[in-house]
Amino acid sequence: xxxxxxDPSKKSxxxxxxxxxxxIQNIPFGVFLTRDDIITIGxxxxxxxxxxxxxxxxxxxxxxxxxxxxxxxxxxxxxxSDGKKTWRLVRNRISEIFEVDNPKLRDNEEHRxxxxxxxxxxEMQLPVQIGDYTDFYSSKEHAxxxxxxxxxxxxxxxxxxxxxxxxxxxxxxxxxxxxxxxRRPKGQTLPKGADKPEFGPSKMVDFELxxxxxxxxxxxxxxxxxxxxxxxxxxxxxxxxxxxxxxxxKWEYVPLGPFLAKNFASSISPWIVTLDAxxxxxxxxxxxxxxxxxxxxxxxxxxxxxxxxxxIAPKDGTLTTVARSNFKYMYWxxxxxxxxxxxxxxxxxxxxxxxxxxxxxxxxxxxxxxxxLAWQGTKPIALxxxxxxxxxxxxxxxxxxxYCEKAGLRIGxxxxxxQLLPALP
Amino acid sequence: xxxxxxDPSKKSxxxxxxxxxxxIQNIPFGVFLTRDDIITIGxxxxxxxxxxxxxxxxxxxxxxxxxxxxxxxxxxxxxxSDGKKTWRLVRNRISEIFEVDNPKLRDNEEHRxxxxxxxxxxEMQLPVQIGDYTDFYSSKEHAxxxxxxxxxxxxxxxxxxxxxxxxxxxxxxxxxxxxxxxRRPKGQTLPKGADKPEFGPSKMVDFELxxxxxxxxxxxxxxxxxxxxxxxxxxxxxxxxxxxxxxxxKWEYVPLGPFLAKNFASSISPWIVTLDAxxxxxxxxxxxxxxxxxxxxxxxxxxxxxxxxxxIAPKDGTLTTVARSNFKYMYWxxxxxxxxxxxxxxxxxxxxxxxxxxxxxxxxxxxxxxxxLAWQGTKPIALxxxxxxxxxxxxxxxxxxxYCEKAGLRIGxxxxxxQLLPALP
Numbered sequence: 001x002x003x004x005x006x007d008p009s010k011k012s013x014x015x016x017x018x019x020x021x022x023x024i025q026n027i028p029f030g031v032f033l034t035r036d037d038i039i040t041i042g043x044x045x046x047x048x049x050x051x052x053x054x055x056x057x058x059x060x061x062x063x064x065x066x067x068x069x070x071x072x073x074x075x076x077x078x079x080x081s082d083g084k085k086t087w088r089l090v091r092n093r094i095s096e097i098f099e100v101d102n103p104k105l106r107d108n109e110e111h112r113x114x115x116x117x118x119x120x121x122x123e124m125q126l127p128v129q130i131g132d133y134t135d136f137y138s139s140k141e142h143a144x145x146x147x148x149x150x151x152x153x154x155x156x157x158x159x160x161x162x163x164x165x166x167x168x169x170x171x172x173x174x175x176x177x178x179x180x181x182x183r184r185p186k187g188q189t190l191p192k193g194a195d196k197p198e199f200g201p202s203k204m205v206d207f208e209l210x211x212x213x214x215x216x217x218x219x220x221x222x223x224x225x226x227x228x229x230x231x232x233x234x235x236x237x238x239x240x241x242x243x244x245x246x247x248x249x250k251w252e253y254v255p256l257g258p259f260l261a262k263n264f265a266s267s268i269s270p271w272i273v274t275l276d277a278x279x280x281x282x283x284x285x286x287x288x289x290x291x292x293x294x295x296x297x298x299x300x301x302x303x304x305x306x307x308x309x310x311x312i313a314p315k316d317g318t319l320t321t322v323a324r325s326n327f328k329y330m331y332w333x334x335x336x337x338x339x340x341x342x343x344x345x346x347x348x349x350x351x352x353x354x355x356x357x358x359x360x361x362x363x364x365x366x367x368x369x370x371x372x373l374a375w376q377g378t379k380p381i382a383l384x385x386x387x388x389x390x391x392x393x394x395x396x397x398x399x400x401x402x403y404c405e406k407a408g409l410r411i412g413x414x415x416x417x418x419q420l421l422p423a424l425p
Numbered sequence: 426x427x428x429x430x431x432d433p434s435k436k437s438x439x440x441x442x443x444x445x446x447x448x449i450q451n452i453p454f455g456v457f458l459t460r461d462d463i464i465t466i467g468x469x470x471x472x473x474x475x476x477x478x479x480x481x482x483x484x485x486x487x488x489x490x491x492x493x494x495x496x497x498x499x500x501x502x503x504x505x506s507d508g509k510k511t512w513r514l515v516r517n518r519i520s521e522i523f524e525v526d527n528p529k530l531r532d533n534e535e536h537r538x539x540x541x542x543x544x545x546x547x548e549m550q551l552p553v554q555i556g557d558y559t560d561f562y563s564s565k566e567h568a569x570x571x572x573x574x575x576x577x578x579x580x581x582x583x584x585x586x587x588x589x590x591x592x593x594x595x596x597x598x599x600x601x602x603x604x605x606x607x608r609r610p611k612g613q614t615l616p617k618g619a620d621k622p623e624f625g626p627s628k629m630v631d632f633e634l635x636x637x638x639x640x641x642x643x644x645x646x647x648x649x650x651x652x653x654x655x656x657x658x659x660x661x662x663x664x665x666x667x668x669x670x671x672x673x674x675k676w677e678y679v680p681l682g683p684f685l686a687k688n689f690a691s692s693i694s695p696w697i698v699t700l701d702a703x704x705x706x707x708x709x710x711x712x713x714x715x716x717x718x719x720x721x722x723x724x725x726x727x728x729x730x731x732x733x734x735x736x737i738a739p740k741d742g743t744l745t746t747v748a749r750s751n752f753k754y755m756y757w758x759x760x761x762x763x764x765x766x767x768x769x770x771x772x773x774x775x776x777x778x779x780x781x782x783x784x785x786x787x788x789x790x791x792x793x794x795x796x797x798l799a800w801q802g803t804k805p806i807a808l809x810x811x812x813x814x815x816x817x818x819x820x821x822x823x824x825x826x827x828y829c830e831k832a833g834l835r836i837g838x839x840x841x842x843x844q845l846l847p848a849l850p
Contacts, residue, residue, distance in 0.1 A: 131556075132596050132597050132598050134596075134684075137681060158679050158680060159615075160613075160615075160622070160676055160677060160679065163613060163622050164613055164622075164676075164677055166677070166680075166681055166684075167681065167684055168593070168594070168681035168682050169593070169594035169595055169596055169684065169688070170594055171557050171559075171594055171771060172556060172557050173556060173557050173646075173771070173772045173773065173774055173777070174646055174770075174771055174772050176646070182646075182647070183646075183647035183770050185769035185770055186649070186768055186769055186770075187768055187769050188585075188588060188589055188718065190584075190585075196588075196715075197585070197588050197589075197718065198718075199718045199719070199720060221598075221599055221601070221607075221608075221689075221690070222607070222608035222689075222846075222849060223849065224849075245769070251585055251589075252585060252589055252591070253680070253682075254583050254585065255583060255591075255678070255682070256562060256591055256592065256593035256682040256683065257593050257678075257680070257681040257682025257683075258681065258682075259591075259592055259593055259594070260765070260766070260768065260769040260771065261769075263594070263769070264646075264647075264769040264770045264771055265646070265770075290621070293613065293622065293623075293624045294624070295624060340685070341685070343611055343612055343685065344610035344611055344612050344670070344673070344685040344686075344688070344689040345599075345608050345610055345611070345689045345690075345849070346596060346598070346685065346688045346689055347598045347599055348598065349598050352598070424647060424648065424649075424770070
């Protein structure tokens with residue numbers, strides 16, 4: 001089935017501002033609270049949110065096999081369970097409905113007043129109920145930076161890194177959407193030179209610039225998914241800030257990995273951009289040497305050219321972009337990650353989320369965390385208001401953005417913006 | 426409110442076999458499929474399962490604030506959300522209903538025929554929908570054994586171990602109830618002396634003898650739970666077999682912890698025994714030296730005297746008990762684990778599960794895994810049929826049991842029994 005929604009020549013009767021992340025070719029999916037306090041599933045074109053629950057009730061999805069309440073839910077899990085064919089039918093239909101020459105909704109003022117919301121009328125929610133959340137560690141530059149700092153610059157990558165898309169399980173209960181303010185975590189740390197840990201608020205709160213993909217039901221327990229078929233089970237992507245407390249992490253993480261250093265909060269952008277919408281931006285992933293084991297071998301373009309930025313806004317609101325990276329730097333692709341995750345028979349469900357790991361690029365201004373940008377505190381980052389940062393301070397807001405751009409077409413993710421509040425007393 | 430259900434002198438009009446894990450003083454909670462293919466929440470006395478959904482519809486819980494459908498659900502999550510006061514009221518009421526001298530249900534044949542099931546008429550399900558699952562590493566003997574094998578016998582514990590209840594996140598999607606057969610996982614391993622990994626079915630599948638507790642909604646994100654109040658948020662305990670593939674684990678676990686080596690399957694016993702039912706078996710936990718930081722300090726008896734056993738039954742069905750341990754050996758208590766887990770503001774929800782980590786005792790026959798029992802394969806374990814084991818073989822069934830016993834009162838967990846099938850081709 002062709003993805004007619006991706007036709008770059010299409011225009012919408014909804015005015016789309018220049019440089020918008022949400023032209024009619026995007027059609028992401030999210031969940032929002034309407035002005036009437038109703039939760040619904042929706043999409044976005046330009047600066048309008050569109051209530052898909054209402055559109056469905058008004059009959060605009062006639063002919064597509066959907067249950068009556070598929071969009072009248074507080075998560076996308078059931079819709080995602082319907083599978084790629086359905087996602088495509090729905091995206092194509094939405095594209096038709098909002099195409100500039102289609103009068104059906106355009107000229108029906110009553111329907112428009114039911115279906116369309118300005119952004120200030122809605123409140124974005126978490127788009128999925130995340131059953132399990134896994135975070136990978138798939139940027140070679142990031143793993144090399146961390147290895148250089150904490151182990152040995154000449155031997156920065158651990159022996160398994162080039163063979164395995166290394167990953168670990170994170171906590172679902174503290175994944176929050178953009179706009180949810182979070183608290184500085186308290187915990188144990190071992191001060192330099194001390195032989196006993198101390199307790200208090202973390203002194204080194206950091207962001208990690210990541211993306212995450214959302215899966216559909218992919219397999220039964222005991223079964224695996226091949227690299228070749230993996231993308232069939234990926235619904236779409238969000239921006240992901242994997243908040244980290246470096247001082248807590250350093251003390252706790254041996255031998256079982258990060259725990260309280262990460263699970264106090266993780267923030268995602270609220271609109272899931274489908275893999276279909278990203279299709280025009282496919283690109284090669286970095287050459288893998290040594291060649292991975294056969295179950296991880298891939299062919300063709302399996303990455304996406306997505307520009308990523310992280311910015312810090314202190315209390316005064318001035319904004320400084322501190323990192324510019326790209327999703328395509330990831331050494332291990334999403335298809336390899338999902339194939340690896342299931343090679344042991346691990347079951348993947350609708351609404352599961354898998355993070356990329358911090359995406360650092362080759363240059364110091366493309367590193368995806370303050371730990372790397374300020375190189376363990378040795379190179380403070382200058383903000384535009386004259387302050388400097390080696391980590392995130394109370395009341396700072398961290399804003400991440402991401403977008404693809406090519407031949408006049410821009411498909412973006414909006415932002416994930418999160419303010420850090422002081423620890424509770 | 427007193428726990429009248431715990432009165433040791435009580436007897437039930439349901440015949441309870443000698444040495445049953447389920448006298449009228451237990452009253453655990455579980456979820457089962459009835460002979461009519463209906464999912465319901467139930468309890469167990471002797472060898473009878475009791476349909477609490479039906480009991481409630483028949484009015485037996487009158488006066489207790491419960492929603493009409495609280496027991497007609499496929500998980501205990503909502504009931505657990507109701508909180509400890511409600512759990513206690515319901516357990517006390519069940520105890521009353523089944524007390525030998527109470528004729529109300531005893532003499533109502535029609536009601537009895539609706540409410541009571543023999544065990545062969547039902548199929549036990551997963552008792553909770555597990556949102557997040559955490560596994561701790563809280564047995565000092567186990568951590569010491571692992572450290573001795575893989576690092577340095579004179580320096581077996583890592584520096585953080587005596588200060589932190591070390592834990593990590595596991596995967597919820599592959600937690601299955603007793604009776605669900607599992608597959609040997611495939612994955613990458615690094616053969617001894619090799620410089621490149623190879624791929625295939627794990628050659629070292631192991632069990633881990635653990636228990637796990639189930640929580641209720643404990644806190645909001647950003648807030649913490651103190652050690653003193655932690656037990657208020659623990660609903661009860663199950664037996665837990667944390668299946669592990671040692672060869673996969675060894676290659677993958679640095680630096681982010683176990684992943685595919687664990688997430689192929691984890692098995693639990695289906696009846697949650699409440700903390701209330703375990704009250705008579707409270708005992709001291711091991712003395713903690715050095716004293717933990719103030720937020721982890723505890724007073725009183727915070728552990729429970731629970732005998733634990735692991736047995737192996739090969740294809741021929743002969744059973745050999747290979748390990749005898751006890752929950753009370755755990756260095757860090759559940760209260761400390763939960764307080765630590767939330768000290769950074771991590772939110773804990775109803776139905777979350779937290780594993781103890783392998784519970785090894787002080788003697789070689791009390792070790793909780795084949796890795797320790799057979800000491801890395803150097804001391805094969807003899808089975809009663811003449812075979813030996815250093816790890817679990819295809820078609821072996823691993824059975825774990827647990828019970829408390831004191832002054833003629835026995836409160837048990839039943840079993841978690843899991844057969845290992847060969848890897849899929």
